[in-house]
Amino acid sequence: MLQVAIQKRLGDFELDVSFDAPAGVTAIFGRSGSGKTSLVNAVAGLLNPDDGRIVLGDQVLFDAGAGTRRAPQQRRVGYVFQDARLFPHMSVERNLRYGGDHDAERVIEVLGLGDLLARRPAGLSGGEKQRVALGRALMSDPQILLLDEPLAALDAPRKAEILPYIERLRDTVQVPMLYVSHDVSEVARLATTLVILDAGSVVASGPVGEVLSRPAAVPLLGVRDAGAVIVTKVAGRLLDDGLTELVFSGGRIMLPGILGTLGQTVRLRIPAQDVILSRAAPKGISALNVLPVTITALEQGRGPGVAVGLKAGDDALLARVTRRSASRMELAVGQQVFAIIKATAVGPEDVG
């Protein structure tokens, strides 16, 4: 458990954040310039806050009141920088072992670094560099992993190459992670807890599924990227149609493609703009997924859109409709409606 409550003035910018990061992956989400990197630097000890406290487990890393200010060397953080920061004059192997060789064999195996050991950083691709940086951080036996947009500099195929490694870490290595990102699908896929920063302050925080399904979070995430995350189980496969059937508390969802194995948990991000609402049970439509839901919130945005919070079983969903539709359909909190999700709208990058 990491507890952060700090203030720092940087020129005209004021960072004033307070949040708890429980075990698992805590995503720090925000636009560029919202203070994400400063926040992570403060946890690592590379930036000294003006005031506040940072506590990791039972260790006080920083306490302005008590004058505690641990050096970065004494914090045991594994920091993966956006630009990897590998040491250019050392081989991959020397880079990896620079901070120690904790669990070296497994880290090298899990991250697929065996073939790179003798190479120099200059000869590595962007994705390989980030894998080495990740391995180097892990081998220093950190108490917490800080990942500052480790995938931001990579193109989509490289991202797809690294994401599974990070997921494997999340599921196998018992180290809490702080994951900075401005990519909602990345956050939805990896995070257990979400902290949204805006202009140096925390504007929303909580379990990722809960925060992402808040209608109020839509403008913070961007109208195109907003969408709820639900956890489902693979219930069946329709091999003839090439579909996978997933169940969750709110019903069944069919997705194209064969995903996972029977009984496996699958995390699904359902973009708000791909959810259609209907007052009556629709008939004769092509969409496969129709879920009965209850409206829990209506949030007017600045634009022509309305974010609609929905309850499907015990899970929350999010839809985005135009203001015109909302008033024509006379949508109101407490109403029973139907949510229509087009199976192809849920992209594979949203399935994890």
Add this chain to the structure above:
Amino acid sequence: MMDALGAAEWAAIWLSLRVAIVATICALPIAIAIAYLLARKEFPGWQLLNGLVHLPLVLPPVVTGYLLLVVFGRQGAVGAFLYDVFGITLAFRWTGAALAAAIMAFPLMVRAIRLAIEAVDPGLEDAAATLGASRWRIFGTLTLPLIAPGVLAGAVLGFAKALGEFGATITFVAAIPGQTQTIPSAIYGLLQVPGEEPAVLGLVIVSIILAMGALLLSEWLGRVMAQRVGR
């Protein structure tokens, strides 16, 4: 040509080499430390330190030599202390010539090394710190290897400057043959005497060989190091 060089000329050559090598070796660690301070730290007095370091570059060398005499002469504040406590005399000795050469070469070394340090991404040092490396380990394993080509360039520049130093040296330690007479002061002395042109030519050629040799050596070392650093 070598016949043209008498015992006095050879003495001047060996003395020049000794002075330049000692000056470079002694000044280098201090130059690295000062360059690091100037490149990486902010502190009150930064401007003053920067100015002091560069002063020998802009002052007339004779003035620098005179100041050395005032400070390090037997009667000078530091000179008297060195003599009373350690029995060391600098004025009019080859060690004094080395000191003068070092001080004149110092700004050039600091400039070259500082440029190299500024080219090293401080982010790399931050990364090493998060991996638990102490300041000294970071300096030894990261900063120093990465700036090695720049340190080398500074050393060669300083060596060449030390080899050619004239004004401050002759003011501080004069030109005593076999004691403090370096190549430049020997050439100057010979030029005052008619008929010594062959000796002058010999010393000039030796100077060119030494300077070219230092340059070629540093080029080669620089390439080897740059390769090792992976740039």
